[in-house]
Amino acid sequence: MTEQALLLVNLGSPASTEVADVRRYLNQFLMDPYVVDLPWPLRRLLVSMILIKRPEQSAHAYASIWWPEGSPLVVLSQRLTDAVRPYWTEGPVELAMRYGEPSIEQSLVKLAKQGIKQVTFAPLYPQFADSTTTTAITEARRVIREKRLDLTLSILQPFYDQPEYLDALVDSVRPHLTQASDHLLLSFHGLPERHLHKTDPTGSHCLKTTDCCQRAEGAVLASCYRAQCLQSAAAFAERAGLAAGQWSVSFQSRLGRAKWIEPYTEAHLEELAAQGVKKLLVMCPAFVADCIETLEEIGDRGREQFIAAGGEELQLIPCMNTHDSWVQALVTLCRRAPQAL
Template sequence: MTKKGIVLVNLGSPDSTSVKDVRKYLNEFLMDERVIDMPYILRMLLVRGIIVPFRAPKSAEAYRSIWWKEGSPLIVLSKQLQAAVQQNFSAPVEIAMRYGNPSPKDAYDKLMRQVPGLEEVIMLPLYPHYAMSSYETAVVYMEEVHKKFNYPFRLTTIAPYYNNPDYIHALAESIKPYLQQDFDKLLFSYHGIPERHIYKGDITGSHCLKVNDCCHVASPAHQKCYRHQTFVTTELTTAALGLSHQRVEQSFQSRLGRDPWLTPYTAKRLEELPKEGVKKLLVACPAFVSDCLETLEEIAEEGKEIFLHAGGESFTMIPCLNIHPLWVQAVTKWIKEPVSTASVAL
């Protein structure tokens, strides 16, 4: 038997809600060339000179509004998933964060100590969809650390699972109980990315955002197209729930800066929906598998306030998969059969 270890990779979080720790985290996050993709000097001037000094105090306040007594929700939930998955394996399971702690080196070193002669580490990025600012940067960073410290084991990376039947089933079942309440529409709110990231990820150079209805026209570009993959997740989940398309909508959140990002924008739709007769709203956030600042504060607090202020009557944010039994089951299956994560086509 191959001597194995497992690492679950998530986005990350500040170590605390202090402005100092949030500033440190934002600097690391926003200086990532796959997040703000501009030349280093320009990126440094923008991030350290403009964005972080103004954003850190506001972000620290936002983190304080959702922080749990055990710590950062994202870190706490990642550890809970780690513990749940560990129950199904004799091989050790660790977590690593793309930004902040625990680092990839922390995770690798722990696995090395626990498994003398470690031969393989199976890495599961906790991002269902491929985007250069999420899945890609996490995988590349884990590989860079692996190479830099010359670890002897090989890395096996589980592919994006946006249309994997196990993921869709877990997502649909996590949403289903909330459909028992009276609602007008279910909004799938995905993390947004700049349109330029879509162009950069187009391996054909001629399809994404150039071909009419590009996300629904078959193309090799789709293997790295975040926009296409979110549409697939929405459509497959809608079908699994047996909902009509009239009761479902999709939008994108977390816009930063003035450049064009994927539309429609969640905040704008939350303001418009009540005027269109949508008074009772459910919101799911499939781009996140662990609740975090972007779900607990941006959607459950800010989003709710926008919607109700615009005339909405009820607003429910559906929790992320977190440690839903079917999600734990799916992760366990993929780790046991990492070469069997091929997804079904829409």
């Protein structure tokens, strides 16, 4: 029987908190045309300007959440890989990062050298976006083409609406929901609005009305990050038994002057405090592993902002990380991944 390897793929992290390593990472990340979708000359100019001050600022942020073993995202992703390995009996299980190491190229070449012919390629992003899902798949295809690897991919599709993912999310969060709190905020990673317009196959649906995401279906829903986030949130709330007023959604990590999808997490934290919310729970369902966006942006800066605005306590709920339900769900989802060239 032919072995089917499993390659789990996450975003990545700097090799260390040294400014030089952070600069190298940010350059690779921001020069990706799926992340900063500008023509190369403009992208190069903009990124070069960002790299003047941003690496030092980001290095400080990374240092505040860095673990003795390394980057939390990489460490947790490796732990997930190790946890999945005993259940994936079809073949070897490896980890790759879109940016930094271990790279997609390194991992695919390693598998090919082992004689593997078939790989289930699993981007660990519940919701679809060009800047996460598409760029990872594109890089894998580039490596296979340019390295002339005899590999066939089965690709895990976005799983924002899959029962296994939603049930695992509820299982991982449920113990925190038993604590006394005033509100639950589901903070998803944000995207520039232009990214949504670009992936709208009709060219006439995205952000044309205030309820466009609620009406998204078919091909529009399949490529709309915001609509998928809202569907994930609503399905989670229903499974968790939350009433409408007990939870809300926002989008974090806004960068630059471009219009990003709303509501912004920064603004929403202040609104919740102004509405009298004192004890706030925050979860980040766009991430399956804790990282700088959860630990530092929400757990540190978000907490400070919420308290400064009049709140009393902000508790960050951990991502699913290596929760047993998530490990089992991921294996099930990967076994259903359709084959692609």
